[in-house]
Amino acid sequence: MNLDFSDDQKFLQEEARKFLEKENSISRSRSVLESNNKVDKELWNKIVDLGWTGIRIPEQYDGLGLGHLELCVVAEELGRFLAPVPFSSSVYLFTEAIINFANEDIKKSILPKLVTGEVVGTFAVAEDLTAPTKENIALSSEDNLINGKKIAVPDAEIATHVLVVAKTKQGTSIQLVDLSANGVGVEHQENIDESRGYFSISFDNVQSELIGDDINGWDLYESIINQAAVLFSYEQIGGSQAALDMAINYAQERYAFGRPIGSFQAIKHKLADMYIALTLAKSNCYYAAWALSTNSADLPTASATARVSSTKAFQLCSKENIQTHGGNGFTWEYDCHLFYRRSKLLSLNIGSLSNWKEKLVTSLEQSNLN
Amino acid sequence: MDFNDTPEQAKFRKTCLEWLEKNASYKDKSSKGDSFANKDLVQEAKSWQKKKYDAGWAMLHWPKEFGGIGASPIERIIWGNEESKFDVPKGIFEIGLGMCGPVMMQYASEEQKERYLPPMAEGKEIWCQLFSEPSAGSDVAGLRSKAVKDGDKWIINGQKVWTSGAHFSDYGILVVRHDPELEKHKGMTFFFVDMKSPGIEVKPIKQITGGSSFNEVYFTDVEIPDSQRLGEIGDGWKVAITTLMNERLAVGDAGGPDVGDAFKWAKTQDSLGEPILNNKAARESIADWYCETNGLKNTKLRTMSALSKGDTPGPEASITKIVSANKLQDIGNFGMDSMDMAGMLKSDDQDIKSFQNAWLGAPGLRIAGGTDEILRNIIAERVLGLPQDPRADKGLAYKDIPSGNS
Numbered sequence: 001m002n003l004d005f006s007d008d009q010k011f012l013q014e015e016a017r018k019f020l021e022k023e024n025s026i027s028r029s030r031s032v033l034e035s036n037n038k039v040d041k042e043l044w045n046k047i048v049d050l051g052w053t054g055i056r057i058p059e060q061y062d063g064l065g066l067g068h069l070e071l072c073v074v075a076e077e078l079g080r081f082l083a084p085v086p087f088s089s090s091v092y093l094f095t096e097a098i099i100n101f102a103n104e105d106i107k108k109s110i111l112p113k114l115v116t117g118e119v120v121g122t123f124a125v126a127e128d129l130t131a132p133t134k135e136n137i138a139l140s141s142e143d144n145l146i147n148g149k150k151i152a153v154p155d156a157e158i159a160t161h162v163l164v165v166a167k168t169k170q171g172t173s174i175q176l177v178d179l180s181a182n183g184v185g186v187e188h189q190e191n192i193d194e195s196r197g198y199f200s201i202s203f204d205n206v207q208s209e210l211i212g213d214d215i216n217g218w219d220l221y222e223s224i225i226n227q228a229a230v231l232f233s234y235e236q237i238g239g240s241q242a243a244l245d246m247a248i249n250y251a252q253e254r255y256a257f258g259r260p261i262g263s264f265q266a267i268k269h270k271l272a273d274m275y276i277a278l279t280l281a282k283s284n285c286y287y288a289a290w291a292l293s294t295n296s297a298d299l300p301t302a303s304a305t306a307r308v309s310s311t312k313a314f315q316l317c318s319k320e321n322i323q324t325h326g327g328n329g330f331t332w333e334y335d336c337h338l339f340y341r342r343s344k345l346l347s348l349n350i351g352s353l354s355n356w357k358e359k360l361v362t363s364l365e366q367s368n369l370n
Numbered sequence: 371m372d373f374n375d376t377p378e379q380a381k382f383r384k385t386c387l388e389w390l391e392k393n394a395s396y397k398d399k400s401s402k403g404d405s406f407a408n409k410d411l412v413q414e415a416k417s418w419q420k421k422k423y424d425a426g427w428a429m430l431h432w433p434k435e436f437g438g439i440g441a442s443p444i445e446r447i448i449w450g451n452e453e454s455k456f457d458v459p460k461g462i463f464e465i466g467l468g469m470c471g472p473v474m475m476q477y478a479s480e481e482q483k484e485r486y487l488p489p490m491a492e493g494k495e496i497w498c499q500l501f502s503e504p505s506a507g508s509d510v511a512g513l514r515s516k517a518v519k520d521g522d523k524w525i526i527n528g529q530k531v532w533t534s535g536a537h538f539s540d541y542g543i544l545v546v547r548h549d550p551e552l553e554k555h556k557g558m559t560f561f562f563v564d565m566k567s568p569g570i571e572v573k574p575i576k577q578i579t580g581g582s583s584f585n586e587v588y589f590t591d592v593e594i595p596d597s598q599r600l601g602e603i604g605d606g607w608k609v610a611i612t613t614l615m616n617e618r619l620a621v622g623d624a625g626g627p628d629v630g631d632a633f634k635w636a637k638t639q640d641s642l643g644e645p646i647l648n649n650k651a652a653r654e655s656i657a658d659w660y661c662e663t664n665g666l667k668n669t670k671l672r673t674m675s676a677l678s679k680g681d682t683p684g685p686e687a688s689i690t691k692i693v694s695a696n697k698l699q700d701i702g703n704f705g706m707d708s709m710d711m712a713g714m715l716k717s718d719d720q721d722i723k724s725f726q727n728a729w730l731g732a733p734g735l736r737i738a739g740g741t742d743e744i745l746r747n748i749i750a751e752r753v754l755g756l757p758q759d760p761r762a763d764k765g766l767a768y769k770d771i772p773s774g775n776s
Contacts, residue, residue: 280665
């Protein structure tokens with residue numbers, strides 16, 4: 001029985017934490033929120049130099065050839081420090097899809113450049129004010145040309161490439177597009193957490209390359225999302241812990257009625273509930289990390305369980321952190337809102353909480369929980 | 371990460387399982403509840419405990435001289451995992467073995483340990499815990515039962531309450547006030563007492579479930595020899611705290627229907643022309659319970675991983691009772707609600723009964739062994755490091771503390 005990370009993995013996590021702390025990642029996140037540049041390029045370049053973008057890329061393509069567990073511990077720290085970088089888009093979504101489904105030529109040309117940072121990838125699926133499904137994808141792909149529009153695409157400005165979920169004659173497919181190609185139009189879309197940039201992309205007869213097959217693209221997309229959900233969950237528990245720690249510190253230092261507010265049961269019970277939600281989420285993340293790293297048949301259920309619990313934990317911890325801070329928590333000056341914003345962004349970016357609950361119960365029906 | 375036993379653990383698990391399969395049968399739908407309320411179980415429980423004792427499974431982690439085998443914490447957990455798959459009555463020993471045993475081991479004399487521990491492990495003698503009083507629940511240290519020294523013995527007068535299993539117990543551990551002039555926490559002393567002593571009267575309490583697991587225990591001029599004092603005079607609170615720490619370890623998951631039962635029920639139970647499982651609200655609840663159940667299960671696996679490596683587990687397990695008791699109440703409610711008007715009616719159907727029992731029994735679980743509120747205080751103060759509540763009774767002699775009308 002060993003539901004824990006190895007000493008090497010814990011060491012990597014410790015290094016990641018020290019690095020992001022030294023780099024003042026949270027202040028950097030605030031700077032991005034307040035500026036027009038929707039990414040911190042300096043921090044991103046340092047992360048590329050540390051080799052994190054190549055964690056999962058096999059050594060034959062110049063990567064580190066490590067596993068998903070190493071990615072999990074890094075994700076937790078990126079979440080804790082609200083890192084304003086395209087790591088999740090390029091690594092959890094784009095890189096994983098290339099590793100899993102691209103042909104050898106594409107792998108050879110793309111993967112080494114993801115390691116060096118010459119290529120930054122992202123993923124485009126949503127098109128309308130409704131959840132994307134296999135049936136409602138309208139962007140079309142025909143003869144290696146795509147036409148249509150995607151919304152809420154993360155990091156499209158810094159990205160060099162995007163994977164696009166498209167409708168084909170026989171079904172759905174995932175298409176690789178070079179964002180410098182003719183006919184691509186990228187536009188900033190303001191969002192609830194401007195420390196992360198989101199964009200719309202229009203495609204007008206844009207050249208694309210097929211990833212995987214052109215019938216079952218949606219299934220490939222789902223499998224990428226099931227994997228990525230585990231990594232996003234790690235960002236969420238990192239963020240939850242940071243918000244809980246902030247609330248604890250404030251409750252110890254702030255006095256009212258002649259005593260620290262943390263001595264009032266109304267505050268204690270609130271913080272205990274945050275701890276409970278976080279502990280449940282964290283334990284579910286450990287199990288999902290195991291399922292991800294071993295490619296277990298239980299991954300769809302395990303990742304949905306981690307996703308639902310971590311979303312709930314981060315939403316609770318970030319909103320009650322504001323409440324614990326009272327009026328100060330509602331000011332722009334305090335960092336509370338940075339976590340509140342990020343928690344909402346992360347609760348929607350790969351599908352809403354209620355849709356993930358639905359996904360969880362569907363997977364229970366398929367695995368016939370008994 | 372992996373979920374495999376080490377070769378030694380696998381061997382130990384196999385030995386446990388082989389013995390259990392030979393001596394007990396697996397749980398199934400007809401299995402009886404393992405509850406204090408069921409007095410018929412006492413004989414059965416005693417013979418199961420004796421069987422385990424003779425084979426060395428009774429108190430794995432106790433030293434050999436008292437009937438244990440000096441097992442490691444992980445081996446205890448492995449045994450517990452395997453035993454819980456079988457339909458065996460063990461609940462009535464949990465307080466004695468989980469709380470009274472450890473306190474006797476720490477504070478009793480060598481002769482007393484030799485006399486009392488082996489029969490406790492063997493199941494020959496059952497023990498109970500006499501702490502709570504009508505005016506001392508969450509604030510146990512507010513207790514007022516009196517001990518007055520008389521030569522080499524003590525005279526006890528007062529009343530205890532919520533005493534699980536007092537009606538079939540042979541001995542009990544007891545904390546009482548020896549000096550009301552002292553501060554609340556300083557005026558208490560700890561004893562063990564023969565439950566057959568003259569002057570002890572046990573009255574069962576009828577619970578909202580209709581059953582009686584708990585009792586009131588009245589003490590009228592009960593004599594206890596000073597040799598049965600555990601710890602120094604005035605150390606009663608310190609000794610009681612040691613015991614309560616063990617209680618928190620002993621109180622685990624709430625038994626009863628869980629998310630798997632709710633899911634199966636929702637698949638087959640019809641409402642408004644389709645299975646409950648098609649209802650969006652029901653699906654969201656099932657998702658939430660699944661996350662809680664697995665969150666607790668995976669938390670336990672993390673604790674086991676730490677033990678397995680010889681590390682001390684973190685405080686994660688402190689959340690178990692709050693989460694599982696509230697979930698049980700919700701699931702009971704869900705099952706009844708899903709039957710619409712019929713949900714209120716008593717039934718012979720096992721599933722319906724189990725939802726109704728869960729709904730009626732869960733309020734007790736949210737209180738026993740530390741209320742939801744006390745447990746949140748403990749998490750906040752001991753895990754998160756928040757300051758204690760200022761106390762209105764600090765520094766006062768016990769006799770001067772306001773006590774309301776109770």
